[in-house]
Amino acid sequence: MDELIILLRERNIPETTIKRLEEDKIDVSVLLLMTDDQMKSYFPSYGDRLAVMGFCRRQEREPGKRTCRKSKLFERLKSKLTKRQKPDNSQTETQNTTKKHSQRIVRKIEMGWMHHDGQGFVQMRAKKGGGTRKLSVPKEWKRKELIEEAICLFFPNGKNSHGSISEFELDLTNYQEVSLDAESTVGEMYNASKLTMMRFYLTTKKVEKEVETESEEEMSDQMEDFHSNNQDQSLPSTSSGMNDFFPSEMDVIYVDSPVNDTASPFHSTEDHVAEDDLNVSFQSSLVTLPDYLDSSNVVTVLTGDIIGIDEQNLDDTLPLSPEPIAPQTKILVVHRGQIFSELIAHFCDETLTHTQSEVEVKLLLPNGQFEMGHDVGGVFRDCLSEFWQEFYDQCTLGNSFKVPFLRHDFGKEKWESVARIILFGWKKEKYLPIKLAPVILQQAIQGSVKSDLIENFLKYVSENECAVLESCRTDFCSADQEELLETLDNYSCRKIPTDENFKQILEELAHKTLIQEPAYVL
Template identity: 45%
Template sequence: MYLRLHLSFHFIQHRWRGFFNCHKMDELSDYLRSRHVPEEDIQRMEQEKMDSSVITLMTDDQLREYLPSYGDRLAVFGYCRRKEKEPTSRKSKLFDRLRGKLSRNKGDHVSETDHQTAPKNAQKNAQKNAQKNAQKNQRKIEIGWVHFREGEFVQVRTKKGGGTRKESVMKDSTKQNLIEKAVQLFIPDGKNAEGSLTDFDIDLTDFQRHSLEDSITVKELYEKTKLPLLRFYLTTKKRDIASDINLVENNSDATAQEGENTHARPDIYHLSTDTSATDPVEISTSDVIFVGSSTVFANENIDSVSLLYTTVNPTDASSLQEHETLFHVGALDDSGIVTFRTDSISLMEYSSLDDTLPLSTELSIESSMPPSMDMFQEQANQRERVKKIIVLHRGQILRELIVVFSEENIMENDFHFKVILPDGKLEKAVDDGGVMRDILSEFWNDFYEQCTMGNGFKVPCLRHDFGKQEWESVGRIITFGWQKEKYLPVKLSPVILEQALLGFVESDLVDSFLKYVSESERVIFESCRSDFEGVDQEELLEIMDIHNCRRLPTADNFEQILKEIAHQKLIQEPAFVIEQWNNTLAPLRSELKGIAAVYEELQPTSRKIMRSMTYPSTQNAQEKQMVKYVSAYLRESDTQHLSLFLRFCTGSDLFTGKSITVSFTQLQGFQRRPVAHTCGCYLELPVSYDHYPDFRHEMNKVLDSNVWVMDIV
């Protein structure tokens, strides 16, 4: 039976192939008759079986023997190309159905010959189905263990009883159920490498270090986060028994009242196997606000981007002792605002403990003392706005920054950036503007490559993974860059921002379009505008077909057609993006009325950069020679290298008006290299170059490497 069906399939396939070839000929003949091609030419092509698949293989000279008219040949070539691009026909679908039927019949034939094993296979399938049905009410989760040590929570390695475990739990499991499961895994028999169960204050957090609510279930968390796999962390911290004793001796009534409040607080969890154990010390988490990123990219691991700040009232003396366990004096930055490490723990089972890096320096013994009231008062007077630290990963700036700015109220807070290198180490840089400018430059360079189309000017292109929220986030980044550092994405076509900001276009559409298309297309278009008859018409028609032109261009209508195509490419196609940016760019309407002029000011030129550079007032002969080398290098550099030079010195690849201060060093040999400090816009140049080509070669090597590590604070 299988052999007969197999032969029948090939017979039908052969018959259908002949039928569809005839069908192709009929369609081509009808198309030629619509163009009033002589009937004898059409019959001649039919006799020699010249269908659309054959014509695509022919040259213009070969087709001239059948179609003398040049216009008919161009039209037929275009018709055949369109037919080749058509989706799968009914013929292919029929073949797929026959193949599927053949494979099913083959399977039936095998099962009949092997009927003795059928009961065993049926039994195995039944067991598998039963297991699947039993697991419908369960979901997979990951559980890790972080322990409080030396002023911060760090994940415990696998060899010390930690690591990350995968478990199946019921969908209706709550926080208490998950804590019990985690205790069984990481504190078996009530003990582990860090101590006994009764020595710890225990809590459970999600992947963003948020303390879980009591009533929320695993099912609700999956529906809320849309993540493929949830991760939880059991947090443990040893209790300060000495402080408990002193507290009881000094104020027993207050201790009793605190004990009652502790048991009434839903966000405090203490597990103990000994019912007679001392009442636990309260660790408050209600005054710590975790600001996490939303799940913009459902398939991406974004738990590494999180923000954390405190809302402790600095004037409330009674709350000072309660928050003593939450921070230390050593965690305060120069601005006087309390900041904490903000990088969440992700993929820790594959990394070592060294990959967990704090954002602050090591805490000294003195830093463990509680902060004074004067210090808190000074902080409150200095700044009322909450300050955040955003941790990003080098090479993932595009996606992570879009996640951060997806929060609508993100612009209401002050924040600085920290960057983690690909090797997991934190860049040794303090964000005093330079890190922020460098992040903006990397973001927009990645954005141009991954989210736009065009040559000189770029136009945002629609992506299936970019919706309303993502494009609004990009709009906030534009607003943020201009307000903080006067940075605009100047490679975006100015008509995009004009339409989004003003609701109309000020710049010339055609000029912007000519900078959008490729260099070869621009040459053809400009030639048509000056001398239409002198342009290769075949090449022009191919280009117009690429841009979906529906009319035959002539000398009279070419300018109008060019304006229509420019409006389609620059305004109509990115209309959805422009609509989302209309509201997010509203704060810039009063500042950016002449966008074309702003673009011109931000473009780097050698003259602008040389005027912004400041040299020492007194210079020796070597230093004067280096000044000449720098001026010569800037004059002969193209726009790309001028942008790289600015980013190397200031962090920004645009000219934002920053003054670059130059100093000279005596570095020689292998240590000789230019050194830049982007926060203060300082450039250190060795004076040991014997010739200008040596300086130019070394500077180009540094700029073209595109591997710059901020390792100087």
């Protein structure tokens, strides 16, 4: 009976049932004579009944082995009771492991090299001097030390096949291609990310040297003469100077940058004109009084003869029945190096995409002078090219295909401005930002996606992650499972991948990354 009780306790039979068996004096011989219905009153579980009947039959067939069996059962029961009394060793082992990690003075990392090819950053392969290097570095190392170590790896003796290290702008990013904080240590980054292996990338970009051409020098001399002459001339002379920059056959609206109040040829700190000298009238179908000292950043310049009159007689010169207004040209002024913020500020005005007026762009150099060139498409395309490159760097994530992400300083107004820039660039110059993932534009314009989400996602992830995912698509069983789990964890996967569900997981992650996360932006 003792052996039977031990068996029942091993199977977690309730103590009340065991007491009933003892009170009813049910032993092995009685159990062998019971029917299944009779045993059900003691053991409701069918598995428990099978185990008890099997035990009883073995006891009947092998009475000589009862003593050995009994001792083994007692030993097993004793070991179970001992385990219950001992404290949980798993927590202690975890603490010991954590303590070991905290006592390390070095951590293993992976280092790669990404070079800007004019379109975006591309990871350099080993045959081009790049590749993924594994090394152990002190936990206290920061961004500066990591960059120095990366230079030694990829630019031995300060140069490689791409050029000297002095020709590049250097930066260091993490596995998400985000620049590292200068004060964060390797140990702190491991603690924050909880990754088993961290990867860093040295990024290089060619430094563009500004070369001032002879034409720019001539333009600079002409602008200086223009400013000096205006100081000694009356308003009619100033008006004729404006015609050197704009055609005289149409009205021109000059729209200065809403972001920067840098001096322009029409509102210069050197060309200070007294308010009393502005009492003029224009013999034209549309009469607008310009104010060079107005703070509105908008100056309207009208063609026609300029005749100085008294302010009190101004009303007598206005026509009684105005004629139809001729088309106007709006000129957007942006500063080289600040095109991203200034173009967004300009296109916050939704009328720019609906106006019948011609819109042109002029670029101002840091010295406050216009770049040489007329906007017949090329200047605006140059402006758009710089805008979208800055947009990719500041507002998107991804490798070959880019996906916009939410920024706390980008609200509804700014995202709508970006949309107007896309629309205006397409209508005016057939210009589209082709590095944006096609599914982004499809979802924003049509409200649905027709392109392959997985193909877009594979071009969004890094090259190493793409190689891991592609190998799993081809042959899941032979792929590196550890790398796969690490890659899926980077995108917050909540399922264990198998050969059967891997495609579904990939589609779900692609939809979450490309459609759900940028939903507000779209």
